[in-house]
Amino acid sequence: MASDAIYYPKLGGFMKLDEYGSWHRPMLLCAAVMAVMTAVSAVGLAVDDRLIAGAPAWHKPFKFAFSFGVYALSWAWLVSLLRTRKRLANALSTIVVTVILVEYAIITLQVVRGTRSHFNVSTPLDNTLYRIMGISIAVMWTGTLALTLFLLRTPITDAASRWAVRLGSVLSLAGLSLGALMLLPTAAQRESMSTSAFDGIVGAHSVGVPDGGPSMPITGWSTTGGDLRIPHFVGMHALQLLPLIVMALTLLARRWPLLRQDTVRGRLLIVAGLSYGGVLALVTWQALRGQPLLAPDSATLIASAVLVFATALGTGWALRSPSVPVAAPDDHRDAARLPVLDGAGR
Template sequence: MHRPLKTVAGLMAAIALVSLVGVFVDDRVLVGAPIWLKPFKFAVSIAIYATTIAWLLPRLERRPRTAWWLGTVIAAAMLIEMVIIVGQAARGRQSHFNAGTPLDGALYSIMGATIATAWVATLVIAILLLIQRIPERATALAVRLGILVALGGMGVGFLMTMPTPAQLGQERPTIVGAHAVGVADGGPGLPLVGWSTTGGDLRAGHFIGMHALQALPLFAFALMLAARRIARLRDEWVRTRLIGTFGFFYAGLVVLVTWQALRGQSLIHPDAPTLAAAALLLVLTALGTAWSLAGPRHSPVTVAPAEVC
């Protein structure tokens, strides 16, 4: 496994534990949440992200040196971002969107640069994976769709950096950007994640999208396990189609919750257009699932139960 990414994942696990303790022993609150909750959530997310990228890189067999450098760039970018998040929490300062002082503004700019760098490096990995030959068709599709949807989810984060209408009306705003749409950050939110229950929240699409990188490969793995008991799933074409259908559903869900948030609507209070779009997505997914299970149009490639791993 890629050593720098493995090291970062280990550090993030340690930071997550320390931050979790901080949530209970430090009574400070920032933007409506315990001050150490953000470092905890980011540490967990980065640990998962770093581990997943480290798992993907060996699949770039023809470009091992390029893969190593891409992983190292991502590891460095994530580490720098986390150092700033933890440092700002220790200072009692907001890390994201903070332009209150020259130091805060500089640190936020550095964070923006690290995220952009990680996004570009992930994009290059996605391109290389698209042209890399991966023997197992279903796994290849899961990996490729997963990283493409994850790039879209990461891209939702850039929408948060745009000034809100209220901020645009200020001569020198101390906060530039927001998670919430239509309401101020720090209001009532869902447990743990904190997504707004009174307005839109772009973190929902950002979070769901980013974790396509884990969700789709795990779905492919689950299908391979199920193939031991379900004969229909031993057909590689069937599994590939099911993964394509799940990828369509997952990408559609990211678009749906992001569209909902941009309209200033809470995730838990959908209106009629949102419900109609969700219903359409579910119907199309059900049709895709039925089509996937109906049988391949090409000569089937089967996997015997003993060969599934």
């Protein structure tokens, strides 16, 4: 073996096609259904000119299909990494898939009916559907919490992959939890609940402005006030971004020898995860103050600068070369399972 040969743990590189067979099948099926519904919703956006709460009717099904699909695909893979409680984890994952499909079905049904799915208690049917969605979200959160706890106890040899999976799953759970902020009634809603002016809507995603106002393209996030969907989205998708950083470091390691060291890659993922958590806290704070994402005030800009500076310092710390080089695996059985790249990157 060449002296500069490097080992990449299973999670440090791209998954092989023959490894997909171990992924959680119902989650994969859910991801496939959501991929189809993303396309269907895109067609709906093109041919249906109706507006619901000021937004294109099929905008919400489109966004939810994409988000649920990415979520399901990620957990289909993560569940396959578990080494204990496999049967329980598979059962919980199947329950999560069921509630995802139920919630998405209600969202689509309400679009067909031409009314809002979220926050809508205006009629007995709307109230019942919204309550079912609330139960579905609670079950999804509980199932994700349990799966996250299982994942935190799963041994992963590669430091970068270990931190990416663990920090990503915790931040994803935090982002899912932040969705609860949208369920609280606004001051105007509380005042109108006991009067004839009550319009049957309880909760909102915008802060400081009514829902349905001017918004950003594609995301639909408010451009005139705070939007609680931003931290919800940012947090949930940490589970995709951090593993992508691991893959990027794996590719960069072919050219930069320093990144071939497990300790360095692990440190970089710690910095990336903590910085991502800082971004999540920042956009949550910004939204709660009724501030549009693209119109930060001086306090937000200062906090952003501090976060960038701290990330730069952390990156400098992470790139320090360890005093003792990381050796190749001692166990020949482990080494046989890991792909080897020589100095030419083959």
